[in-house]
Amino acid sequence: MRGHIKNISMDTKLIAFKRLLDIMDELRAGCPWDKEQTFESLRILTIEEVHELSDEIMDNNLEGIKKELGDLMLHLVFYAKIGDENNAFNIEDVLNSICEKLILRHPHIYSTTKVENSSQVKNNWEKIKMGEGHVSVLSGVPKHLPSLIKAFRIQEKASGIGFDWDKRSQVWDKVKEELNEFQLEAEAGNNEKMESEFGDILFALVNYARFLNINPDDALEKTNKKFIRRFNFMEQEMLKSSKKFEDLNLDEMNKFWEKSKIQD
Numbered sequence: 001m002r003g004h005i006k007n008i009s010m011d012t013k014l015i016a017f018k019r020l021l022d023i024m025d026e027l028r029a030g031c032p033w034d035k036e037q038t039f040e041s042l043r044i045l046t047i048e049e050v051h052e053l054s055d056e057i058m059d060n061n062l063e064g065i066k067k068e069l070g071d072l073m074l075h076l077v078f079y080a081k082i083g084d085e086n087n088a089f090n091i092e093d094v095l096n097s098i099c100e101k102l103i104l105r106h107p108h109i110y111s112t113t114k115v116e117n118s119s120q121v122k123n124n125w126e127k128i129k130m131g132e133g134h135v136s137v138l139s140g141v142p143k144h145l146p147s148l149i150k151a152f153r154i155q156e157k158a159s160g161i162g163f164d165w166d167k168r169s170q171v172w173d174k175v176k177e178e179l180n181e182f183q184l185e186a187e188a189g190n191n192e193k194m195e196s197e198f199g200d201i202l203f204a205l206v207n208y209a210r211f212l213n214i215n216p217d218d219a220l221e222k223t224n225k226k227f228i229r230r231f232n233f234m235e236q237e238m239l240k241s242s243k244k245f246e247d248l249n250l251d252e253m254n255k256f257w258e259k260s261k262i263q264d
Contacts, residue, residue: 126160168211
C-alpha cells in the first residue's frame with residue numbers, strides 16, 4: 001500500500017489526532033460559539049492564525065511554532081467537521097484527497113520517473129497539474145495572495161514549464177532596464193506610468209531574487225523587523241536623553257539611528 005503507516009510508533013500520533021476530532025465533535029455539539037461558526041466566519045480567523053504562525057517561524061520560536069500549528073490544525077479539523085455536517089466531505093475525504101495528490105505528483109517516489117534535483121521535481125509537479133485539467137499554469141496562484149508572494153509564485157510556476165531566463169545576468173539587465181524606464185517617467189511626471197513602471201521594477205527584482213534563491217517576502221520581512229528593532233532602540237535612547245523627535249533635526253536623529261545599528 002502506497003503512503004501507508006509504516007510502524008507502530010504512529011499509534012500515539014493517531015490517538016492524539018482522534019482526541020482532537022473527539023473534542024471538535026463535543027465543542028460543535030455543546031459550545032454556543034462553536035455551534036455558530038461557518039466556513040465564512042472561520043475564514044478570516046484562519047488567515048490570522050496563518051500570520052501568527054508566520055511570525056513565530058520568522059522569529060525561529062519553536063515553542064511558538066508548535067502552539068500556532070495546533071491552532072491551525074484546529075481550524076482544519078473545524079472545516080472538515082462543517083463539511084461533514086453538510087454531507088459534502090469529512091476528515092477522511094480530506095486526508096485521502098491530499099494523500100492521493102501527493103502520490104500522483106511524486107512519480108519519482110511512487111513510480112518509475114527519475115529526477116536529479118528539486119528543480120526537476122517542481123517542473124514535473126506543474127506538468128502533472130496541467131495533465132489533471134488545469135486550464136492555466138497560473139490557475140493555482142490564489143487571487144488574494146499578498147502581491148509580493150504572488151509575484152514570486154507566478155514566476156516559479158512560469159519557470160516550471162520552461163518560460164524563464166537562461167542566466168541571472170539577463171534578469172539583472174531587466175532590472176536595470178525597468179529602473180531606467182521608471183526614471184524617464186518620473187522625470188516626465190506621469191503618475192500613471194510611474195506606477196506601472198514601479199510595479200515592473202518590483203516584479204523584476206522579485207525575479208532576480210528567485211534566481212539568487214532568495215525568498216523576497218522573507219527578505220523584506222527581516223528588513224521590516226530590523227527597522228522596527230532599530231527604531232525602537234532609537235526611541236529608547238532618545239527617552240534616556242530626554243529628547244523628543246520634534247526637538248531634533250534629521251542629522252541629530254541620524255546619530256541615534258547610527259547608534260542603533262551598532263546593536264545589531
